[in-house]
Amino acid sequence: MANTFLFFFFERLPKTYVDQGGGPALPLLAKVHDTRFNRFAIFIYKRKTNTIQTIMANSNLTNAKNKKNDEFYTQYGDIQKEIEAYLEYNPDVFRGKVVYCNCDDPFESNFFRYFVLNFKKLGLKQLITTSYKPSPVANTQLALFGDDKTLAKSKGRPKVTANRFIINEVHDIDDDGEFNLKDVAKQLKANKNNEWTSLEKDGDFRSDECIDLLKQSDIVVTNPPFSLFREYIKQLVDYDKKFVIIGNLNAITYKEVFPLIKANKVWIGATNFNKGMYFQVPNDFVYTDTYNFEREQNGVKVNRVPGVCWFTNIDHGRRHQPLPLMTMSDNIKFSKHKEIKGKKYALYDNYDGIEVPLTDSIPSDYNGVMGVPITFLDKYSPEQFEILGLSRYTKTQGMSKEFVDAYYKSGQTGAISEGHPDLCYYDHDNRPVVPYMRVLIKLN
Numbered sequence: 024m025a026n027t028f029l030f031f032f033f034e035r036l037p038k039t040y041v042d043q044g045g046g047p048a049l050p051l052l053a054k055v056h057d058t059r060f061n062r063f064a065i066f067i068y069k070r071k072t073n074t075i076q077t078i079m080a081n082s083n084l085t086n087a088k089n090k091k092n093d094e095f096y097t098q099y100g101d102i103q104k105e106i107e108a109y110l111e112y113n114p115d116v117f118r119g120k121v122v123y124c125n126c127d128d129p130f131e132s133n134f135f136r137y138f139v140l141n142f143k144k145l146g147l148k149q150l151i152t153t154s155y156k157p158s159p160v161a162n163t164q165l166a167l168f169g170d171d172k173t174l175a176k177s178k179g180r181p182k183v184t185a186n187r188f189i190i191n192e193v194h195d196i197d198d199d200g201e202f203n204l205k206d207v208a209k210q211l212k213a214n215k216n217n218e219w220t221s222l223e224k225d226g227d228f229r230s231d232e233c234i235d236l237l238k239q240s241d242i243v244v245t246n247p248p249f250s251l252f253r254e255y256i257k258q259l260v261d262y263d264k265k266f267v268i269i270g271n272l273n274a275i276t277y278k279e280v281f282p283l284i285k286a287n288k289v290w291i292g293a294t295n296f297n298k299g300m301y302f303q304v305p306n307d308f309v310y311t312d313t314y315n316f317e318r319e320q321n322g323v324k325v326n327r328v329p330g331v332c333w334f335t336n337i338d339h340g341r342r343h344q345p346l347p348l349m350t351m352s353d354n355i356k357f358s359k360h361k362e363i364k365g366k367k368y369a370l371y372d373n374y375d376g377i378e379v380p381l382t383d384s385i386p387s388d389y390n391g392v393m394g395v396p397i398t399f400l401d402k403y404s405p406e407q408f409e410i411l412g413l414s415r416y417t418k419t420q421g422m423s424k425e426f427v428d429a430y431y432k433s434g435q436t437g438a439i440s441e442g443h444p445d446l447c448y449y450d451h452d453n454r455p456v457v458p459y460m461r462v463l464i465k466l467n
């Protein structure tokens with residue numbers, strides 16, 4: 024009989040395991056109650072000899088009330104889809120590279136899971152993952168990966184530490200014919216060519232320890248805390264790293280980010296732009312009153328987050344596909360949009376350029392500056408267009424007194440005054456309009 028190692032997840036711990044410590048039929052390696060997702064994991068290890076090994080894991084679970092709202096976990100399928108787009112463009116993009124996931128607890132991170140399970144396929148040299156100490160799931164992975172020497176010594180509740188995992192090799196260690204997470208668990212436990220050690224500090228991506236690991240890495244892939252996105256991306260750029268990270272769509276307009284996009288040093292990823300991504304959330308996550316999207320996907324509790332996208336500096340095919348465009352007169356004749364069909368393209372009142380309210384209505388034959396919505400960036404191909412700026416950071420002539428007067432006379436109530444720097448124009452019906460932020464572009 025081959026060695027077997029199984030694990031199951033239950034909403035409720037079956038009575039047999041509680042009463043019989045695993046029971047003779049299914050020997051228990053470890054059991055853990057993951058309070059975040061309110062489920063029990065049971066790890067069962069059956070050896071060739073049929074000797075029963077029962078190791079009760081120490082489930083030092085942090086109180087659920089410590090959970091933070093940024094505990095949103097990316098789903099495996101979303102990571103897979105995005106990474107595959109880079110591989111499609113360049114199958115060797117990860118070959119021989121060190122990938123670092125620096126906001127990831129391996130117990131819950133599908134980034135770790137994806138890269139460890141695809142380690143060979145991608146040709147990775149190394150995978151580094153660091154967890155963050157204040158994370159509500161810090162160290163719950165103890166049960167998953169067995170004993171940790173640093174914690175075995177401690178009395179009572181183990182010290183909650185941030186950890187560093189370094190994977191150098193993966194293989195089917197237990198000869199069961201497939202490589203999977205149980206092999207990783209065993210390799211980590213035995214520390215054979217792979218490392219699992221505590222960090223001295225809390226695993227903050229800005230700490231010296233994590234920066235040292237960042238320096239050793241080639242590509243960073245994760246979903247960092249949105250609240251620290253500015254600092255996070257700046258650090259990656261400062262250390263000249265390749266990256267694929269998730270952020271809020273609004274981050275496009277940050278003064279730390281937009282200049283990078285303009286300079287073609289950062290661009291939008293290949294999938295899921297502004298669609299609203301579903302992230303796994305803890306079981307006690309409370310939905311807002313207005314939430315009316317799916318609450319469960321693939322058997323886990325999820326919450327849809329609108330306006331998110333991937334940010335990257337790794338090439339993918341979609342950014343080299345030109346956007347199909349019609350001439351200005353064809354747009355006016357045939358456009359499916361009521362804002363365009365039979366209308367004119369308005370000239371800005373305080374800037375030398377035209378307003379293009381919809382990305383698919385960019386005219387192919389206009390040589391001047393065009394203002395387009397920021398969602399254009401998902402369709403942006405550097406061969407086709409040049410990005411000149413963002414209206415927020417562009418010096419206009421300022422709004423005229425006539426425009427401001429006409430604006431209020433038309434019954435609109437925005438806070439503008441003479442000299443206001445936002446772009447403005449009169450539409451086809453001569454109505455004064457102050458559009459939302461625009462990316463200023465030109466055809467190449």
Ligand SMILES: C[S@@+](CC[C@H](N)C(=O)[O-])C[C@H]1O[C@@H](n2cnc3c(N)ncnc32)[C@H](O)[C@@H]1O
Pocket residue numbers: 093094095096097125126127128131132133134154155157158159226227228229245246247248249251
């Ligand atoms: C949005 S969650 C995403 C988790 C995981 N990367 C994923 O996508 O499934 C952000 C994670 O960053 C961790 N975190 C928060 N502040 C951090 C910091 N300063 N340094 C490193 N990690 C941090 C949080 O504990 C949280 O797990």
